[in-house]
Amino acid sequence: MIVAKHATALSVFGDMTCTDVKALLDVSDFPIVVIDSDMKLNGILDEKSFWKHAAVYGFETKIIHAVNANFKIVMNESELVNRIDPTIEYWLVSDQNGEYKVYDAAQVMDIQLRHQHEAVKQMNRLLEEELDVLREQRQQLKQILDSSYDEIFVTDAEGNVLYVSESSKKFMGLPPDVFIGKNMKDLVEKGIIHNSVTLEVLKTKSIVSHQQLYVTGITVLATGKPVFNEEGELSLVIINSRDITELVDLRNQIAQANSVIDHQNRFLLERKSNPILIRMNTRSEKMVPLIDLVEKVAPTDSSVLIEGESGVGKSILARIIHDASKRKEKNFIQINCGAIPPSLMESELFGYEGGSFTGANKNGKIGLVEQAEGGTLFLDEIGELPLDLQVKLLQLVQEKTFIPVGGTKMKKVDIRIISATNKNLKQKIKEMLFREDLYYRLHVVPIVIPPLRERPEDIPLLIHYFLNRFNKKYEQCISLADSVMQLLLGYEWPGNIRELENLMEQLVVTSKGPVIYPEGLPRHLSKSSGTKLPGVAVSGILQLNKAVEETERQILKLAITKYKTSRKIAKALGVNQTTIIRKIHKYDLHFHEEDETRLQAIEEAAN
Numbered sequence: 001m002i003v004a005k006h007a008t009a010l011s012v013f014g015d016m017t018c019t020d021v022k023a024l025l026d027v028s029d030f031p032i033v034v035i036d037s038d039m040k041l042n043g044i045l046d047e048k049s050f051w052k053h054a055a056v057y058g059f060e061t062k063i064i065h066a067v068n069a070n071f072k073i074v075m076n077e078s079e080l081v082n083r084i085d086p087t088i089e090y091w092l093v094s095d096q097n098g099e100y101k102v103y104d105a106a107q108v109m110d111i112q113l114r115h116q117h118e119a120v121k122q123m124n125r126l127l128e129e130e131l132d133v134l135r136e137q138r139q140q141l142k143q144i145l146d147s148s149y150d151e152i153f154v155t156d157a158e159g160n161v162l163y164v165s166e167s168s169k170k171f172m173g174l175p176p177d178v179f180i181g182k183n184m185k186d187l188v189e190k191g192i193i194h195n196s197v198t199l200e201v202l203k204t205k206s207i208v209s210h211q212q213l214y215v216t217g218i219t220v221l222a223t224g225k226p227v228f229n230e231e232g233e234l235s236l237v238i239i240n241s242r243d244i245t246e247l248v249d250l251r252n253q254i255a256q257a258n259s260v261i262d263h264q265n266r267f268l269l270e271r272k273s274n275p276i277l278i279r280m281n282t283r284s285e286k287m288v289p290l291i292d293l294v295e296k297v298a299p300t301d302s303s304v305l306i307e308g309e310s311g312v313g314k315s316i317l318a319r320i321i322h323d324a325s326k327r328k329e330k331n332f333i334q335i336n337c338g339a340i341p342p343s344l345m346e347s348e349l350f351g352y353e354g355g356s357f358t359g360a361n362k363n364g365k366i367g368l369v370e371q372a373e374g375g376t377l378f379l380d381e382i383g384e385l386p387l388d389l390q391v392k393l394l395q396l397v398q399e400k401t402f403i404p405v406g407g408t409k410m411k412k413v414d415i416r417i418i419s420a421t422n423k424n425l426k427q428k429i430k431e432m433l434f435r436e437d438l439y440y441r442l443h444v445v446p447i448v449i450p451p452l453r454e455r456p457e458d459i460p461l462l463i464h465y466f467l468n469r470f471n472k473k474y475e476q477c478i479s480l481a482d483s484v485m486q487l488l489l490g491y492e493w494p495g496n497i498r499e500l501e502n503l504m505e506q507l508v509v510t511s512k513g514p515v516i517y518p519e520g521l522p523r524h525l526s527k528s529s530g531t532k533l534p535g536v537a538v539s540g541i542l543q544l545n546k547a548v549e550e551t552e553r554q555i556l557k558l559a560i561t562k563y564k565t566s567r568k569i570a571k572a573l574g575v576n577q578t579t580i581i582r583k584i585h586k587y588d589l590h591f592h593e594e595d596e597t598r599l600q601a602i603e604e605a606a607n
């Protein structure tokens with residue numbers, strides 16, 4: 001059988017001459033297997049040695065002398081792959097029929113290289129597959145981490161940021177790219193991260209937890225965990241940050257509520273039976289200093305000047321002071337300086353001697369000052385006292401002496417003077433309508449009653465007080481619907497307690513049924529036109545916290561359209577910027593802030 005290289009080789013006998021073999025060369029190809037008559041393999045005849053041998057020894061010489069005996073026989077081709085003996089020049093693969101395939105060293109090397117190449121390719125294919133699986137797993141892991149509500153931060157043992165979850169946008173207001181690849185120390189130095197938990201974990205190599213406040217207004221509980229490799233060396237730091245803003249808010253609200261309740265309880269407990277508190281019908285904290293002051297000043301003889309808007313209860317307070325003083329058994333004389341004509345004022349106040357003016361009683365008349373002997377003289381609307389009388393009053397206040405109209409003899413009295421005004425006396429002094437020396441004499445102890453709108457907690461108390469009073473007086477059993485109470489709570493009360501008192505009387509008298517609904521209120525109240533917050537309309541009962549939230553949401557929405565940065569909104573609404581950002585997140589309001597600091601931080605971090 002005649003075959004080419006790699007195929008079954010041609011076998012010839014060793015005693016054949018080169019001429020014999022040459023005749024076969026047309027149908028064969030080198031190398032040729034040379035055997036002896038016993039079929040024993042002598043060697044391999046290759047092209048080079050054949051021609052050399054023929055050239056040197058002539059074509060009649062036997063080919064046995066030209067064979068190469070440096071060969072090795074193997075049983076199948078796969079064995080060639082592992083044969084690495086470089087000294088062997090020919091490799092013969094024998095099949096079961098005793099036929100051979102011949103491979104020279106270069107071909108074997110080729111086979112080996114091809115095989116190695118295949119093996120590498122196969123390994124690459126496997127690696128590629130494995131890589132695909134890993135990629136997919138990595139992608140899944142990233143999706144899982146990114147969908148986490150918590151923020152996850154991973155750094156290596158040097159603090160280089162390896163991974164940041166997508167929630168960083170919501171938590172820190174910055175995308176993960178801003179952090180990834182950066183070193184934590186640099187991020188802290190640039191002010192992008194404060195109070196870094198990672199750096200502490202790197203230092204202590206133990207679990208660290210911190211509460212942190214981000215610039216977005218979100219408060220988180222950040223927990224950092226060190227991860228160690230098999231050699232026990234720190235390899236990663238994993239930070240998990242959980243949004244606890246609402247929790248903190250709630251905690252603060254509860255603490256605040258508790259402190260208010262504590263305060264109110266203490267306030268009410270301490271003063272439960274305090275007659276001043278009862279008569280003033282108050283439970284407002286704003287009134288505490290006033291009640292304390294009244295308690296202190298009432299037993300003394302000091303002059304008191306009560307200031308406050310019209311209808312806040314100045315007259316009532318004057319009476320309370322008198323009743324709490326040692327003069328309580330004596331007269332409490334009240335005179336409204338604005339209600340008596342100036343021409344009659346002097347004689348009303350100081351009295352007159354018999355026959356001192358036309359039409360006067362011939363026996364004279366005791367004035368209010370003298371009537372107050374041993375007790376209290378209350379001068380209401382003192383700002384209306386004519387200037388000429390102010391001199392006489394100054395003498396009365398300073399010396400407790402006076403001369404009646406038409407009289408010549410100085411009289412002395414033992415009185416305490418309380419005055420009240422709803423005017424700005426200092427302004428009147430500037431306008432030369434009130435004497436400064438008299439002002440300071442009356443103003444020894446000033447007491448200012450806050451208007452009703454500044455102590456809304458007193459409104460329900462007073463409403464019940466007046467409802468009771470007028471129900472009794474008119475033999476009625478009228479009550480208010482909750483919606484009416486809401487409207488009354490939101491009203492400004494320019495006329496203060498007097499206005500409230502009048503309204504309650506009017507409602508009890510005019511009510512068509514036992515319950516008063518918003519329709520039964522005067523127009524200015526039922527339309528809520530006097531509410532403190534423009535645009536906030538309450539038309540029904542809802543939980544207070546819901547009402548507060550809705551109001552906040554509406555105000556924020558308005559402010560967002562008007563002001564473009566959270567700093568300006570914060571300024572306009574009188575709260576800090578952190579609160580604004582937190583509330584914008586809370587109400588999920590659409591707000592695109594062109595915030596200089598934030599952009600600056602991104603740019604810096606990207607550099």
Ligand SMILES: Nc1ncnc2c1ncn2[C@@H]1O[C@H](COP(=O)(O)OP(=O)(O)OP(=O)(O)O)[C@@H](O)[C@H]1O
Pocket residue numbers: 279280281282308309310311312313314315316317380420421422465497498501
């Ligand atoms: N704490 C109170 N409890 C119950 N009623 C009150 C209280 N304070 C004031 N009032 C009532 O409100 C009305 C106005 O009170 P008062 O005359 O004392 O106010 P005022 O400040 O002196 O007013 P003005 O400045 O107009 O003289 C009175 O009818 C009074 O009964």
